[in-house]
Amino acid sequence: MGISDRKEREKQEMKRLIIDAALRMFVEDGYEKTSIRNIADKIEYSPGTIYLYYKDKDELLYAVQKEAFSKMLETFQAEATSRSPWKRLEQIAYSYVNFGINHPDLYDLMFIIRAPMNTAEKKGDWENGDDCFKYLTDTIGDCMEKGLLRYTDPRVAALSIWSMGHGLVSLQVRCRFKVMQLADEQMSQMINLTIREFLRTIKA
Amino acid sequence: MGISDRKEREKQEMKRLIIDAALRMFVEDGYEKTSIRNIADKIEYSPGTIYLYYKDKDELLYAVQKEAFSKMLETFQAEATSRSPWKRLEQIAYSYVNFGINHPDLYDLMFIIRAPMNTAEKKGDWENGDDCFKYLTDTIGDCMEKGLLRYTDPRVAALSIWSMGHGLVSLQVRCRFKVMQLADEQMSQMINLTIREFLRTIKA
DNA sequence: TGGAATTACTGAACACTGTTCAGTATATTT
DNA sequence: AAATATACTGAACAGTGTTCAGTAATTCCA
Numbered sequence: 001m002g003i004s005d006r007k008e009r010e011k012q013e014m015k016r017l018i019i020d021a022a023l024r025m026f027v028e029d030g031y032e033k034t035s036i037r038n039i040a041d042k043i044e045y046s047p048g049t050i051y052l053y054y055k056d057k058d059e060l061l062y063a064v065q066k067e068a069f070s071k072m073l074e075t076f077q078a079e080a081t082s083r084s085p086w087k088r089l090e091q092i093a094y095s096y097v098n099f100g101i102n103h104p105d106l107y108d109l110m111f112i113i114r115a116p117m118n119t120a121e122k123k124g125d126w127e128n129g130d131d132c133f134k135y136l137t138d139t140i141g142d143c144m145e146k147g148l149l150r151y152t153d154p155r156v157a158a159l160s161i162w163s164m165g166h167g168l169v170s171l172q173v174r175c176r177f178k179v180m181q182l183a184d185e186q187m188s189q190m191i192n193l194t195i196r197e198f199l200r201t202i203k204a
Numbered sequence: 205m206g207i208s209d210r211k212e213r214e215k216q217e218m219k220r221l222i223i224d225a226a227l228r229m230f231v232e233d234g235y236e237k238t239s240i241r242n243i244a245d246k247i248e249y250s251p252g253t254i255y256l257y258y259k260d261k262d263e264l265l266y267a268v269q270k271e272a273f274s275k276m277l278e279t280f281q282a283e284a285t286s287r288s289p290w291k292r293l294e295q296i297a298y299s300y301v302n303f304g305i306n307h308p309d310l311y312d313l314m315f316i317i318r319a320p321m322n323t324a325e326k327k328g329d330w331e332n333g334d335d336c337f338k339y340l341t342d343t344i345g346d347c348m349e350k351g352l353l354r355y356t357d358p359r360v361a362a363l364s365i366w367s368m369g370h371g372l373v374s375l376q377v378r379c380r381f382k383v384m385q386l387a388d389e390q391m392s393q394m395i396n397l398t399i400r401e402f403l404r405t406i407k408a
Numbered sequence: 409t410g411g412a413a414t415t416a417c418t419g420a421a422c423a424c425t426g427t428t429c430a431g432t433a434t435a436t437t438t
Numbered sequence: 439a440a441a442t443a444t445a446c447t448g449a450a451c452a453g454t455g456t457t458c459a460g461t462a463a464t465t466c467c468a
Contacts, residue, residue, distance in 0.1 A: 111378065156394065163371030164364070167368055174321065179330060239424085252447060256446075
């Protein structure tokens with residue numbers, strides 16, 4: 001049946017149109033200014049139409065989050081390619097933190113905002129972050145196989161490295177490092193220094 | 205002048221009434237459900253009245269944030285009292301993470317939500333977190349004086365410890381550890397294990 | 409090919425949000 | 439007692455996510 005195939009294809013294209021518009025608006029105008037109405041305006045449809053393709057805003061955000069994660073994975077695949085597991089781990093660390101600081105609104109969607117996780121909760125599992133997490137855990141696995149890390153449990157290693165990276169990014173993008181009273185430039189340097197120092201301490 | 209004194213006192217009492225109501229609603233009903241109208245309802249005033257005491261919602265949240273930080277400081281002063289600098293640092297670490305996980309909505313206001321920082325931005329500085337941060341940095345200073353930490357720069361030490369703690373709490377309260385596919389109980393254990401392991405690695 | 413059935417979309421409406429402000433009621437001053 | 443100053447109200451405005459009766463276009467079937 002060719003017609004229902006086309007219908008299905010058009011439906012997927014419409015979903016694409018919506019999430020592409022949403023993603024662009026997040027990056028260009030910020031998360032806060034991106035409302036259902038604004039997205040609808042941008043793609044020249046009525047607000048109601050969006051609800052024919054996504055059950056609610058949470059579900060739309062879940063789809064955009066997925067998109068953001070695939071962008072992060074691309075970044076990892078471009079910037080963390082060393083054949084040495086340890087160097088690759090270092091590359092991931094810097095890549096992660098830079099991604100967060102350079103794309104604060106995508107980072108919000110991926111790791112800070114509640115909304116998309118409501119959909120994950122309903123679905124029963126959250127798969128959007130799987131590939132990026134695997135990129136990290138695989139590298140950690142490689143490091144530990146060769147005895148390059150001072151951890152005994154790979155899950156503790158993953159939790160530590162991720163939490164350190166996320167802590168640095170999220171406190172920075174949410175302005176909490178203001179308490180340290182450093183100039184912007186100094187603060188950036190300090191963050192990089194902290195990553196370097198952390199990597200040094202976990203190295204076997 | 206007795207009357208203007210009383211007026212001033214009444215004004216402060218009204219501000220108290222508002223932030224106390226707001227703080228209670230954050231804890232009891234959650235941040236999301238706490239609107240200006242709901243706060244006004246709770247204290248039995250009209251919504252407009254709140255704007256006679258706080259310029260906008262950001263300013264009100266700034267005041268509530270201050271309150272939350274003083275609650276955290278009280279927790280530190282109750283739970284991190286060891287005379288040994290190293291043990292005190294350990295106590296602060298666990299105290300911080302437990303506070304965040306037990307009071308997620310206050311933690312939001314203190315370290316995650318943007319709104320209160322808009323007021324800090326306008327004021328030019330953010331003082332709400334000063335006392336808690338000082339509690340940490342003083343203890344770090346004590347540790348380093350006695351050569352108990354593997355850090356050379358106390359600012360890097362503070363940044364590292366805080367970021368690790370914040371990373372653990374915020375990824376947990378925002379459900380991102382779902383990617384690890386562990387049961388709730390296991391996840392909590394893993395977080396505690398990670399703190400222990402981190403403290404072990406930074407100890408001289 | 410023409411009429412019926414299905415599908416896609418609209419936009420007004422609902423209940424909510426933060427915020428403003430003319431109007432009122434109370435308290436203070438003269 | 440009258441004039442002034444203060445405190446408060448609540449309707450109104452522009453925005454939000456979401457729903458749904460109504461319309462327009464498309465597809466199906468006789």
